[in-house]
Amino acid sequence: MSKRFPTGAGIVIIVAILSVASFINLGLLDVSRWGLAFRNLAIFSRELSPPRWDILPVLLPAIWETIQISFAGTILGFLLSLPLAFLGTHTLFNQLITTVARGLVGAIRTVPSILFGIIFVIAVGLGPKAGVLGVALYTVGYLAKIYYEAFEAVDGEVIEAVRSTGCNRLQLFRFAILPETFNTLISQLLFMFEYNIRASTIMGFVGAGGIGYYLVGYVQMLQYQHLMMAIILIFVVIMAIDLVSFRIRARISAPRY
């Protein structure tokens, strides 16, 4: 006679065991190393200050480039993700077409953004052009998925009502699916732009333009005060864009009944 174990408690215990095991394997519970780590961090943070305000003239154009890479990459990615999401919607197309479209989107999503950066640096050379293309593909992987899911979530009755007028797929998309999901599309697009500021920063690590290039350089040359200045600048820009974007998103996604 086995007494049934509560499922919730079982899951908690399994997760706890797995966590402790991986902490030990990865050396996180090694106390002597922790001491060393804290000492190094203390030295590092002492060397971070004071930030070098005088290098702002160099960093401002660089972060402006990062913002542009993010913007252009997001827009390009958005334009590419619309048709892919259209083709990936079960409401509109048969299993074969949706599977191919979704497979492509899934494959794109598997590739880390930095790898796209490297690939496009090889393809089109160093500079922001590679960054824009990298961010664009990265964007497609996410937006297309979010979009086809939004398209499929449109109320079935609305779809049927419009279908019953004898329209075709494009018209069904234009008159039912697009207006019903418009707010979601725009708010996800803004969110992606916000998010892509970070992705664009990383693009510079591999020479695909923007402030990331300076970040890596300062780390390699141990110029921690320069590094601090760059980090403060990125922080301010990300906060500002998050704030503006949040305000806009809050406005457009206000519920309407």
Add this chain to the structure above:
Amino acid sequence: MNTIKPKISKPRFTDDTVGLVLRAKSLWHSYNQKNFVLEGVDLDLKEGMSMMVLGRSGSGKTTLIKILAGLIRPSRGQVEYFFDRDATPSSRVVAYIPQNLGLVRNLSAIENVLMGVLGRTPTVATMFGRFRAVDHEQAARLMADLGIGDKIDKKIWHLSGGERQRVAIARALIQNPRLILADEFVSQLDPVTSMEILAMVKKLTQNKIAFLATTHDVLLAKEYADFVVVMRNGKLIMPAAFKDMIIEEIMKDGYE
């Protein structure tokens, strides 16, 4: 090739189909291949006639309407539509109004009405939101006839329930249909408004457009339909019973 268009089979005209607009022959339907939601429904609809289907929740009314609209294919049986041989391809044969109307909330009232003419407007023009001037005029006229002439450019989410119902009716009428199928017609409105809207529909469709609606309002059905039928457990009982049916009988048969 175009799988999203409702499928309607070609009619076969014979002597006993004169004056018919629709004939459903022994419709069976199951959503799960096990229990049947419709169990052999036969239905004839004549031109210009109005019929109301009563029945309690879950009896299969919506399923029947969707099959008649060509939106789902019955597991067994078939639906035939009969319309004049010279009917222009530009007029849709069947217009469908779903239970919750299926209006697009983010578009204006007249845009929702104009959706009724998508099938007869060039695709490229519609992509830019452009429609023929005659269709615009017809939409505006229908909306004025239905008493929402001043709401033309209002977004759907600005409108009251009764006004939305009128938009859905206009979207159906602009298709120049031979038959309007309406699921749970006016059931979300107060009695006075529902009577008013039904009277209006009756005036606009009289003797020209067949009208089949489901409802759970026995009084309303008796008042406005030429025929009342009751659906129970997937079967139509009292097929084509006349409107002189005594309410008590209907209640006893359909709702016990």
